[in-house]
Amino acid sequence: MHSTPTPSAILVAHGSPADPVPQQAWMQALAVRVRFWLGPGWQVRGTTLAMPGALEAAVAALPGALIYPFFMAEGFFTRRQLPKRLAEAGVSAPRQLPAFGHDPGMPALLARVVRDAGLTDGATVVLAAHGSQVSRASATITEEMAEHLRRDTGMTVRTGYVEEDPFLQDAARGIAGPSLCLPFFATRAGHVAEDVPAALAEAGFTGKLLPAIGEHADAARLIAAALQRA
Template sequence: MSGTRLPFQKAQAIEALIVAHGQPSDPGPAEQALREIADKVAAMLPGWHVQSATMAAPGELERVLEQATDTPFVYPLFMSDGWFTETALPARLGIARDRVLSPFGLSARLPVLATQSLSSIARDQGWQHQSTEILVAAHGSASGRENPASRTYRFAHALSLLAPWQRVRVGFLEQDPLLSAVAANCGHNTICVPFFAADGYHVACDIPNDLRAGGFSGVISKSVGRADYAPTLIAEALQGAILENAA
């Protein structure tokens, strides 16, 4: 008995685009680092087409969008909300704001995963929670914009609630309290966690320089945006977005 075979149609991949600010003076390394994160996210999301681009690389966002087969879900690898994520990014992409997810730094899961990572670092050093300080290093805003600082303090407060650290401090590169001054009051058993989305010049140079200026003798973790848990957090957010969209 013979029958008619229907043509097999492969399901269209769900499009996702991870966007970061990038490094205007040298876009290449930031593009490559973001691509590595996108590849890790893609490995966790079968059936998705995950791309990446930084806003600093000329024409890269537009090139990636041209390759998309559908309007992507856009994940901003930014530490705060504001003009870039709410206005500049949707306008440049030419998509509705409801396709742009909440930024990385606002994720409710971020302090949870960061606490697990910091606890592991403390154990490796032979430190107990009660004898370990956490120093959150952030950019801040020289112009006095409220959002960046408020998001940093919210993150630090969450860390203080999730584990019995001796103390959780915050220091900024461009506003008070300055990182160098805060570092001067930290004990040896301190983990500095850069509240940054990427390992650019601020993380590679400014933070270590300010810590040295303050006589810091603790350890420095990876920036939260480059931590081992970052791809998992991004993948979870994208999965949540598709479920909300289907509801």
């Protein structure tokens, strides 16, 4: 009688090369929360590309695991860097899922976060994202989510980026009435902790700054659902 293979998954984020330990620990904690939603029988590890040897150790511990990219966009890191690193670790044909930002439950999560913030009709949401001078991947998914937010909440939604036009400090400037800024980021790394608040301060933005969407309690539930579907 053959035993059923234990389902497993590895959650992979970018991390911070300058200070890899905090983000590595955060991903390990996220793995615990995801495993809670998956229930018994699953093995889940969280890691980053930035932590030396961590991805390789996770792959060695969970061969054949589903690979879940904890990134907001399908771009360079999910399509080239992560597969390259996995191949170097001996995974020739990884079962890699779509990035977190492309999850089909993301529009509903964003809308719920905005509504839970208590904004009234006529309020403005600034959706802050990474952006890029060389790729449209981040802007494409961000603009898609902004359109969902407009349709689902009926609120005014502006998009602003850290690394491309329209820059966040410009998008957040001159807003009258109730407002908030929602960072469309996976983790609270340098951009969310430093660049986003600095841009909002430069703009004179007086609305509320929410945590990164990847920090929301329901992020783990979305990931677990994606892993179960796979």
